[in-house]
Amino acid sequence: MSRVYNFSAGPAVLPEEVLREVAEEMLDYNGTGMSVMEMSHRSKAYQEIIDTAEADLRDLMNIPDNYKVLFLQGGASLQFSMIPMNLMKNGEADYIVTGQWAKKAYQEAQKYGKANKIATSEDKTFSYIPDCSDLPISENADYVYICENNTIYGTKYKELPNTKGKILVADVSSCFLSEPVDVEKYGVIYGGVQKNIGPAGVVIVIIREDLIRDDLPENVPTMLKYKTHADAGSLYNTPPAYGIYVCGKVFQWLKKQGGLEAMKEHNEKKAKILYDFLDESKLFKGTVEKKDRSLMNVPFVTGDPELDAKFVKESKEAGFENLKGHRTVGGMRASIYNAMPIEGVEALVAFMRKFEEENA
Ligand SMILES: *Cc1c(COP(=O)(O)O)cnc(C)c1O
Numbered sequence: 511m512s513r514v515y516n517f518s519a520g521p522a523v524l525p526e527e528v529l530r531e532v533a534e535e536m537l538d539y540n541g542t543g544m545s546v547m548e549m550s551h552r553s554k555a556y557q558e559i560i561d562t563a564e565a566d567l568r569d570l571m572n573i574p575d576n577y578k579v580l581f582l583q584g585g586a587s588l589q590f591s592m593i594p595m596n597l598m599k600n601g602e603a604d605y606i607v608t609g610q611w612a613k614k615a616y617q618e619a620q621k622y623g624k625a626n627k628i629a630t631s632e633d634k635t636f637s638y639i640p641d642c643s644d645l646p647i648s649e650n651a652d653y654v655y656i657c658e659n660n661t662i663y664g665t666k667y668k669e670l671p672n673t674k675g676k677i678l679v680a681d682v683s684s685c686f687l688s689e690p691v692d693v694e695k696y697g698v699i700y701g702g703v704q705k706n707i708g709p710a711g712v713v714i715v716i717i718r719e720d721l722i723r724d725d726l727p728e729n730v731p732t733m734l735k736y737k738t739h740a741d742a743g744s745l746y747n748t749p750p751a752y753g754i755y756v757c758g759k760v761f762q763w764l765k766k767q768g769g770l771e772a773m774k775e776h777n778e779k780k781a782k783i784l785y786d787f788l789d790e791s792k793l794f795k796g797t798v799e800k801k802d803r804s805l806m807n808v809p810f811v812t813g814d815p816e817l818d819a820k821f822v823k824e825s826k827e828a829g830f831e832n833l834k835g836h837r838t839v840g841g842m843r844a845s846i847y848n849a850m851p852i853e854g855v856e857a858l859v860a861f862m863r864k865f866e867e868e869n870a
Contacts, residue, residue: 514829514830515850515857516832517830517832517833517845517846517854517858518831518845519662519807519836519843520705520710520845521704521709522704522706522847522849523849524708524756524760524849525763525848525849526849527763531759539555546559546752551745551748551749559754559758560743560744560745560749562758563755563757564579566761566762567579569765570761570764570769570770571687571690571691571716572693573716576719577693577716577717577718577719578716578719579715580714580715580717580739581714581749582713582739582744583712584713586681586683586701587614588713589681589715590615590618592734593653593655593700594625595622595735596722596735597653597677597721598622598623598652599652600650600651601623601624601650601652602625602650602651603619603623603625603655604625604626604645604647604653604655605626606627606656607631607632608639608660608665609663610838611657611683612656612660615655616655626648628645629641629642635797635839636662637663637665637797637799638799638801638802639667639668639802642667643669643671644672645672647676652676652677653676653677653698655679655681656670656681658680659804659806660804660807661683661705661806662807662809662843663809663839664809665803665804666802670695677698677721678697679696680700681700681701683701683702683706684701684804685706685806686703686706687706687707687770688805688806689770689774689777690770690774696716696718698717700714700715701714703757705806705845706847706848706849707757707760708753708757709752709753709756710753711750712750712753712754714757715736722736722740732746733746760849776852780852781803781805781855783859784808785808787863792866793812793817793865793866794862795810795811795813796808796810797811805846806846808843809836809839809842809843810841810842811835815840818840818841820869821842821862822834822842825858828861832845844858
């Protein structure tokens with residue numbers, strides 16, 4: 511068996527320790543004589559798995575008691591609809607469009623009410639985060655929406671927008687658990703887990719209790735109401751049971767690493783290795799404004815599409831997978847999530863140095 515360095519944006523690298531542990535438990539979970547995959551979601555053993563996962567997540571993120579944690583399906587993309595369906599009371603919301611995912615959320619919200627694009631960085635191919643200190647927040651806005659880390663473009667909010675008292679809703683899919691967060695600053699934090707936490711199929715929604723409404727229009731599907739899932743402890747119907755179990759293992763792994771403060775330190779150190787190289791390189795350069803650089807997704811280019819293609823091909827041959835940039839932006843992108851070891855980034859930089867010398 512040999513493992514590659516996997517720089518995929520998602521589904522993405524998971525901690526090897528966790529993969530080994532779940533492999534070990536595959537045929538017989540904790541003396542039950544069955545795999546978690548085969549287990550009733552109404553069993554005592556499974557209840558313990560989901561309860562422990564939630565407790566560990568609460569612990570890691572310091573989630574206050576007045577927030578619910580929901581384990582849902584439909585990916586981050588279904589939240590683009592569920593958020594306006596559940597939160598638009600006045601029928602209006604403000605969106606800050608900093609990339610493709612925020613744009614999709616903004617477009618989807620228009621189906622349910624008035625969605626206002628109050629700021630965007632589209633003028634420079636989403637290579638920066640706009641100044642959000644004094645935006646024209648709409649008086650009637652039920653919430654202000656952001657995508658906190660832009661997976662495709664490699665930008666991250668270093669400071670949350672001034673929402674002028676409105677509720678903040680954030681898609682954190684690609685920065686989930688990469689650093690400490692102050693949950694109380696948000697009304698809703700959500701993300702698909704396949705970027706930084708676990709296998710595809712689970713989306714985690716952390717929502718302030720008073721935002722879970724009982725008075726939604728009759729035609730809102732039962733499965734798309736937060737209340738349905740909040741009242742049933744995420745077990746209204748069969749949840750993505752195995753995925754939640756793997757997420758739980760990753761939460762425990764994160765606690766063992768020292769929690770989110772330690773992850774932040776680790777991620778900063780790791781990203782710095784790559785960014786420092788990009789800043790000194792004569793061939794490669796980062797595509798994002800320095801102050802807005804993501805710790806998780808690092809896009810870069812040589813400036814020559816043919817050379818980019820050559821780099822992607824040769825890096826793959828050398829054991830570095832998925833470095834090709836998103837189809838909409840080209841170039842390269844290294845996603846260096848929590849589970850990417852520092853050695854992976856060091857090896858990548860060594861390879862880039864060599865490529866630069868050979869192609870000078
Ligand atoms: C990947 C991604 C999505 C889409 O996730 P799906 O689970 O495929 O729907 C949404 N937002 C962000 C920030 C992402 O990185």
